Amino acid sequence: MKNEQIRRILIIRFSSMGDIILTSPLIDIIHKTFPLARIDFCTKERFAYLLKSNPQIHKVIKAKNELGYAALKDLRMLINMSNYNIIIDAQNNIKSVYLRYFQNAISLVFNKRSIRKKILVFFKINLLRDEKPVTERYKEIIRKYADAGELKENNIPKVYTDTVSEQSIERMLVDLGLSEKTKLICIPAVSAHFTKTYPAEYYADIINNFPEENCAFFLTGKGSDSGNIRRIKEFTKNKKVYDLCDRLEIEDLISLVKRCTIMISGDTGPMHIAEAFNIPIIMIAGSSVKEFGFYPQNKRSVVLENNNLKCRPCSHIGRANCPKGHFKCMKEITPEIVISKIRTIL
Numbered sequence: 001m002k003n004e005q006i007r008r009i010l011i012i013r014f015s016s017m018g019d020i021i022l023t024s025p026l027i028d029i030i031h032k033t034f035p036l037a038r039i040d041f042c043t044k045e046r047f048a049y050l051l052k053s054n055p056q057i058h059k060v061i062k063a064k065n066e067l068g069y070a071a072l073k074d075l076r077m078l079i080n081m082s083n084y085n086i087i088i089d090a091q092n093n094i095k096s097v098y099l100r101y102f103q104n105a106i107s108l109v110f111n112k113r114s115i116r117k118k119i120l121v122f123f124k125i126n127l128l129r130d131e132k133p134v135t136e137r138y139k140e141i142i143r144k145y146a147d148a149g150e151l152k153e154n155n156i157p158k159v160y161t162d163t164v165s166e167q168s169i170e171r172m173l174v175d176l177g178l179s180e181k182t183k184l185i186c187i188p189a190v191s192a193h194f195t196k197t198y199p200a201e202y203y204a205d206i207i208n209n210f211p212e213e214n215c216a217f218f219l220t221g222k223g224s225d226s227g228n229i230r231r232i233k234e235f236t237k238n239k240k241v242y243d244l245c246d247r248l249e250i251e252d253l254i255s256l257v258k259r260c261t262i263m264i265s266g267d268t269g270p271m272h273i274a275e276a277f278n279i280p281i282i283m284i285a286g287s288s289v290k291e292f293g294f295y296p297q298n299k300r301s302v303v304l305e306n307n308n309l310k311c312r313p314c315s316h317i318g319r320a321n322c323p324k325g326h327f328k329c330m331k332e333i334t335p336e337i338v339i340s341k342i343r344t345i346l
Contacts, residue, residue: 001106003145006034006085012042012099013090014063016192017250017269018294019134020050021276023090025155026138030088031056033146040082042075042099049250053160072098079103088141108141117316120291124310128291137293156297159276161258165251169259176216176242183215183261186274189232190225191266193318195287198266198330200228204235205335206264211343216240218260220253220270262345264338267294267318275301280345282338286330289313302341304333 009030013020020043030039041051042061051060061078064071076099079087084105089096092110100107116127131137139151178184187207191197207217217239219229226245233243248256254273257263263274263281267288274281274296281301288294289312295303306312306329314323322329 001085003034004036006037008040008082008084009034009037009086009088010040010042010061010079010082010084010105011088011090012096014042014044014067014095015047017047017050018272019090020047021157021159021269021272022134022294023138024054024158024276025135026088026090026141027054027056028155028158029139029146029150030142032150033142034086037085040084042079047250050159053162054158055160067095075099090138090141108144110138110141113137114316117292120289121313121316126291131291131293133295133297134293135297154297156278157272157276159254159273161254162251165249165255166258168252169255173259176240178216178240181214182240183212184256184259185210185215185217186257186260186263186265186270187217187219187232188221188263188265188268188270189219190221190228191268191286191318193287193315194321195314195319195327195329196267197228197286198284198333199327200231201235202330202335202338203264204232206338206342207232207236207239207241209335209339210239211339212346215261216242218242218244218256220248220256221245262342264342271296282341282345284330284333284338287312287314287318292316300345302345304337304341306330306332308332 013023038058039056040059040061041057042063044065045062046065048060048062051057063075079099087100087105087107089100089109092112119125119127143151219232221229229243229245233241257273258277260279265271266284266286271281271283275298278298281296283303285303285305309328311324312329
């Protein structure tokens with residue numbers, strides 16, 4: 001089938017926040033490669049806003065957040081009735097395989113490099129040394145159809161916000177008495193896994209010794225993240241530190257990050273929002289490694305890794321605790337090291 005004959009394309013990526021944001025260069029290249037095609041995107045309800053305002057997406061198909069068999073069956077029927085020419089599986093798990101299986105469409109599938117990741121984790125043999133970042137690997141899904149020059153271009157991800165959320169954040173900043181000269185610092189204080197989360201007392205030390213005056217610090221998170229955020233607040237009582245846990249929808253978080261001067265973060269989804277706005281990021285990697293591909297691509301960002309540990313990486317996803325008990329991958333990246341990088345960036 002020729003490119004101009006392709007009229008309906010579906011991308012499947014259920015989660016998570018960061019992964020969905022990182023598909024935006026893929027969406028761009030699909031739009032350029034198939035200019036006559038309608039592009040739909042299937043994701044979980046809680047992440048739908050990330051795609052809602054993207055002008056290249058025709059429709060966001062919202063999968064249930066708890067995607068059981070009955071919901072999957074209904075979703076598969078809906079996809080079948082939509083007569084897609086191409087289904088792009090950027091999730092590549094058992095649920096996404098079920099959705100594209102036996103559909104009358106061309107299936108293009110993301111290669112997760114799962115075996116290479118496991119070899120690195122379990123045997124510490126690095127077959128990912130020359131791997132491209134995930135933004136570029138997503139684009140390779142359609143390399144059979146796309147222009148070679150377009151594939152070679154390096155793209156940072158894109159996110160979109162709206163006037164309502166921007167006005168809401170503006171009102172919040174005014175209510176807090178923060179002037180336009182105040183530097184806003186965003187700290188997503190907790191990652192999805194313990195081994196990707198920088199210690200609360202370290203974050204507090206960075207805030208207390210931040211090398212710039214007239215700064216406000218926003219601690220963002222959801223649900224159980226509140227415990228770590230409260231600890232940071234306890235140790236930073238004389239600073240402008242604001243607990244925004246459970247107080248921001250995704251669209252509000254995007255509008256807030258857009259206003260920030262810098263983000264300090266572990267391996268988190270919000271980090272990629274900052275990346276999309278070309279805001280400097282200090283990513284403290286913990287158990288993550290750059291070879292997994294989820295590091296920021298904007299030039300002013302810094303990735304801090306402890307490369308002196310034989311136990312790292314201990315997982316390609318993250319763990320609920322340090323398997324060695326010492327957590328040196330985070331604890332040896334001291335607040336002083338982070339502060340020195342902040343000075344360089346600012």
